Amino acid sequence: MKKLSYDVVILGGGAAGMGAIKGVLSQNASVLLIEREPSTGGVLNQCIHNGFGLQVFKKELTGPEYHEMYLETVEPFDAMYETTVLDVNFENSVLKAINAAGIYEIKYGALVLTTGARERPFEALRIPGSRPSGIFTAGLAQHFVNLENHLPGRRAVIIGSGDIGLIMARRLTLEGVEVEGVYEIMPYQGGLTRNVVQCLKDFNIPLHLSTSVVKIHGRERLEGVTVANFSDGNPVSGTERFVKCDTLVASVGLIPENDLVDKNIETSNDGGAVVDELMRTSVDNVFAAGNNVCIHDLVDFVTIEGETAGKNAARVAKGQKIPKREGFFKKGKGIRVLSVHYTTATVPFKMYVRVEHPMNMAMLKMNDTKLKVVLNAKPSEMIEIMLDPTKYNLKGEIVISATEVKK
Amino acid sequence: MKIAVIGTGIVGSLIAREFTKYKVEVEMFEKLPDVGWGVTKANSGILHAGYDDEPHTLRAKYCARGNEMYTTLSKELDFKIKRVGSLVVAFNDKEVKTIEELLERGRKNGVKDLKILSKIEALEVEPNLSREIIAALYSPNAGVIAPWEVAQAAVENALDNGAKLHLSTEVESILEENGKYRLNTSNGIFSFDVVVNAAGLWADELAESAGVKVTPLHPRRGQYILLDRSDLVKTVLFPTPSKAGKGTLVIPTVHDTTLLGPTSEDLTPSEKNSTETTVEGLSEVIKKAQKLVPMVNLSKAIRTFAGLRPENDIKDFVIKREKNMIHIVATRSPGLTAAPALAKDVVEDLAEKLNLRTNGEFRPKRKAIPRIADMNERDKEKLINQDPSYGRIVCRCNKVTEGEIVEAIRRGARTLDGIKFRTTAMFGRCQGSFCTVKIMNIMRRELGNDFEDIVKNLPKSNIVDGVVR
Numbered sequence: 001m002k003k004l005s006y007d008v009v010i011l012g013g014g015a016a017g018m019g020a021i022k023g024v025l026s027q028n029a030s031v032l033l034i035e036r037e038p039s040t041g042g043v044l045n046q047c048i049h050n051g052f053g054l055q056v057f058k059k060e061l062t063g064p065e066y067h068e069m070y071l072e073t074v075e076p077f078d079a080m081y082e083t084t085v086l087d088v089n090f091e092n093s094v095l096k097a098i099n100a101a102g103i104y105e106i107k108y109g110a111l112v113l114t115t116g117a118r119e120r121p122f123e124a125l126r127i128p129g130s131r132p133s134g135i136f137t138a139g140l141a142q143h144f145v146n147l148e149n150h151l152p153g154r155r156a157v158i159i160g161s162g163d164i165g166l167i168m169a170r171r172l173t174l175e176g177v178e179v180e181g182v183y184e185i186m187p188y189q190g191g192l193t194r195n196v197v198q199c200l201k202d203f204n205i206p207l208h209l210s211t212s213v214v215k216i217h218g219r220e221r222l223e224g225v226t227v228a229n230f231s232d233g234n235p236v237s238g239t240e241r242f243v244k245c246d247t248l249v250a251s252v253g254l255i256p257e258n259d260l261v262d263k264n265i266e267t268s269n270d271g272g273a274v275v276d277e278l279m280r281t282s283v284d285n286v287f288a289a290g291n292n293v294c295i296h297d298l299v300d301f302v303t304i305e306g307e308t309a310g311k312n313a314a315r316v317a318k319g320q321k322i323p324k325r326e327g328f329f330k331k332g333k334g335i336r337v338l339s340v341h342y343t344t345a346t347v348p349f350k351m352y353v354r355v356e357h358p359m360n361m362a363m364l365k366m367n368d369t370k371l372k373v374v375l376n377a378k379p380s381e382m383i384e385i386m387l388d389p390t391k392y393n394l395k396g397e398i399v400i401s402a403t404e405v406k407k
Numbered sequence: 408m409k410i411a412v413i414g415t416g417i418v419g420s421l422i423a424r425e426f427t428k429y430k431v432e433v434e435m436f437e438k439l440p441d442v443g444w445g446v447t448k449a450n451s452g453i454l455h456a457g458y459d460d461e462p463h464t465l466r467a468k469y470c471a472r473g474n475e476m477y478t479t480l481s482k483e484l485d486f487k488i489k490r491v492g493s494l495v496v497a498f499n500d501k502e503v504k505t506i507e508e509l510l511e512r513g514r515k516n517g518v519k520d521l522k523i524l525s526k527i528e529a530l531e532v533e534p535n536l537s538r539e540i541i542a543a544l545y546s547p548n549a550g551v552i553a554p555w556e557v558a559q560a561a562v563e564n565a566l567d568n569g570a571k572l573h574l575s576t577e578v579e580s581i582l583e584e585n586g587k588y589r590l591n592t593s594n595g596i597f598s599f600d601v602v603v604n605a606a607g608l609w610a611d612e613l614a615e616s617a618g619v620k621v622t623p624l625h626p627r628r629g630q631y632i633l634l635d636r637s638d639l640v641k642t643v644l645f646p647t648p649s650k651a652g653k654g655t656l657v658i659p660t661v662h663d664t665t666l667l668g669p670t671s672e673d674l675t676p677s678e679k680n681s682t683e684t685t686v687e688g689l690s691e692v693i694k695k696a697q698k699l700v701p702m703v704n705l706s707k708a709i710r711t712f713a714g715l716r717p718e719n720d721i722k723d724f725v726i727k728r729e730k731n732m733i734h735i736v737a738t739r740s741p742g743l744t745a746a747p748a749l750a751k752d753v754v755e756d757l758a759e760k761l762n763l764r765t766n767g768e769f770r771p772k773r774k775a776i777p778r779i780a781d782m783n784e785r786d787k788e789k790l791i792n793q794d795p796s797y798g799r800i801v802c803r804c805n806k807v808t809e810g811e812i813v814e815a816i817r818r819g820a821r822t823l824d825g826i827k828f829r830t831t832a833m834f835g836r837c838q839g840s841f842c843t844v845k846i847m848n849i850m851r852r853e854l855g856n857d858f859e860d861i862v863k864n865l866p867k868s869n870i871v872d873g874v875v876r
Contacts, residue, residue, distance in 0.1 A: 001784060084806070086806070100796065100798040100799050101795070102787075102792065102798060118837050121838035121840055124708050124710070126684075126689055126708055128686050128689060128711070130683050132863075132868060133862065133870055136840075139840060140839075140840045140841075140843060148858065150871035150873070150874055151874065151875060152872070154873075175875050220865040220867035
């Protein structure tokens with residue numbers, strides 16, 4: 001077994017991991033990236049559409065461009081590619097990894113988890129019928145089209161209106177695949193409004209809200225799906241209709257990837273790693289950033305979070321004391337997701353929240369203090385709130401809530 | 408002496424292997440593109456202890472003995488078996504009576520180590536069991552296996568001992584002609600001295616084509632829900648059985664996932680391909696599983712599926728010999744458990760009657776595909792040293808390496824399901840969304856085929872359709 005030792009080890013070289021590398025290097029600490037794939041970039045490599053970089057570079061870039069441009073700003077670093085971490089021993093701060101050269105035991109001063117998210121597979125939805133080929137997660141369909149130059153099929157139905165599903169509706173249409181429609185079980189869209197407009201409306205692809213797939217047909221290759229209207233999560237009897245298709249693309253949710261660590265660090269009920277504003281987890285020398293903390297709308301925020309995590313991880317690895325947690329946030333009424341669950345109440349920071357359901361005018365509150373009013377709040381669009389310990393009392397229990405207000 | 412075995416499920420594959428212990432030519436016929444893809448692929452995978460079966464049935468004759476034989480068989484063929492034990496739980500006094508009867512019956516059937524546990528004792532064995540139970544029948548000898556792994560192993564071993572395998576070759580009819588048997592197949596005509604019909608759901612129709620009357624079969628469908636890895640249960644949990652069968656179970660699988668099911672739906676004889684799941688079936692599975700284990704969490708579901716079991720009216724196996732032709736029909740539950748004993752008896756009986764000479768060169772052992780995830784560090788390093796592709800993880804959910812996938816291809820996997828059922832890649836929580844492309848690239852490299860030629864399982868189950876402009 002080969003042995004290595006670094007100040008900071010980073011798991012995953014996507015947008016958050018690259019940010020973390022930069023954060024560590026800014027503190028003159030040693031850093032090792034462990035990445036499964038042969039290069040950095042993560043999912044950015046297959047996101048050839050634009051819309052990346054508006055915050056970080058003030059430019060609209062494609063995923064690969066964003067990756068390249070950001071990488072140019074990072075000093076050289078040590079990395080192990082095509083390497084998978086097998087387990088982490090949190091007590092001794094040592095992990096085991098495997099690659100084609102063998103097994104490694106790697107000691108770390110601090111660890112940064114930037115493992116991203118995975119897609120909920122269609123199979124997990126327990127939709128009845130047969131089990132033919134032709135069913136893809138949106139990310140897999142995107143991988144086939146953008147990286148392998150192959151089409152998943154000729155006539156597609158998209159289930160779920162998450163961002164990758166919307167983007168794939170446009171991508172497939174541009175490649176000559178007939179996209180019959182996007183079906184969303186909820187009465188509102190799952191992705192960004194910008195994507196609904198640019199990916200569906202501009203291409204006349206119908207978005208069927210409160211409608212979803214109730215049955216799969218076809219023994220070998222997919223032959224069609226039965227869809228039905230839904231009310232309160234249940235199909236409305238009598239509204240079933242058959243839709244002929246050979247391809248079903250599922251964009252039915254992303255799950256924070258914490259498989260390796262979720263027995264040892266605190267995670268929230270949606271599976272995300274629970275962190276404070278320094279991006280520290282429940283284990284003092286373990287940090288986390290990006291989609292394994294909570295699912296983000298924009299890659300730019302992921303990168304910035306990664307930089308914070310890397311910087312603070314390096315401080316801990318070098319033996320600096322960082323402040324302890326003073327306040328903890330609770331999801332109040334109308335809130336589905338909080339990006340940060342604890343605070344040291346020492347520095348101003350940004351928190352992202354998602355509302356539970358769409359609101360025309362949402363009043364966001366911290367305990368009884370009004371924070372801001374948001375017009376047209378949707379679960380699919382993160383709301384930023386700035387929290388400054390010099391302005392607010394951020395100690396003790398803090399309940400964040402969102403309620404509909406009338407004009 | 409030429410022997411044909413029709414069907415490569417658990418029964419056919421073990422019979423074919425058993426025949427290679429003699430100096431005969433064995434040929435296996437399978438209508439699907441891979442072995443063990445019929446009844447064997449989708450059932451509960453349980454080695455039953457043998458207390459369920461009424462004495463004097465073939466089920467009772469073979470179940471406990473088959474269960475015992477699996478221990479040696481798993482060593483010879485190197486497949487995973489977990490002796491997790493089982494609990495049949497009783498929720499009321501009437502059910503307690505039933506499990507007491509099962510205990511008695513089990514003793515008559517020669518089942519060892521059975522005992523009735525009190526509620527507290529049962530909860531000690533299985534902490535997540537419902538608190539509503541009042542007693543349970545415990546058997547430490549029940550086990551779990553992945554049935555298809557046994558069929559693959561038996562076929563590989565039979566091939567190693569000289570047998571031949573015809574895949575994608577459907578035997579349409581059997582005709583007796585001048586003391587020999589003519590098999591009319593989708594790939595031409597073959598002639599044999601001995602024929603064993605182990606065609607699963609179609610065994611009745613095939614027997615009929617040869618002019619042999621057997622009890623007709625109908626499929627009994629079982630729907631299942633597979634949950635992700637967890638420590639939810641340690642033993643196989645059964646409700647108290649009823650007329651409809653053994654009921655819906657909660658099963659800790661050999662792959663550390665949890666399986667809920669099956670339902671028990673009698674379909675018509677024309678529905679032998681009806682492996683669809685239904686709303687009603689899946690809801691029933693959930694309701695019944697949650698009665699046994701209230702904390703069953705459906706957000707952990709990674710897949711649903713259904714399988715069919717061959718059922719007849721007499722609810723027992725039928726072994727019918729007509730000269731040198733043997734029909735094995737209705738290997739319903741506990742057919743999987745019974746299979747090794749049944750195969751041994753069938754072959755030994757025939758060998759004696761035909762005076763077959765034993766094959767002194769028979770090699771009983773087969774090695775499984777190496778599995779990095781199950782090895783200690785020293786063995787991992789050693790294997791990676793010999794072949795670095797065993798250090799490249801392809802399936803992140805189940806930690807399956809490139810080396811394992813290449814080895815599965817070398818052993819005959821030609822489809823994504825062929826690789827899935829040999830390596831457990833694509834079997835985990837992401838259901839292949841991360842590794843499918845990697846696996847297809849390995850297949851392309853190893854087999855020289857295009858992406859368009861790669862299928863999930865059946866010939867028209869292509870994954871991609873054409874290229875980007």
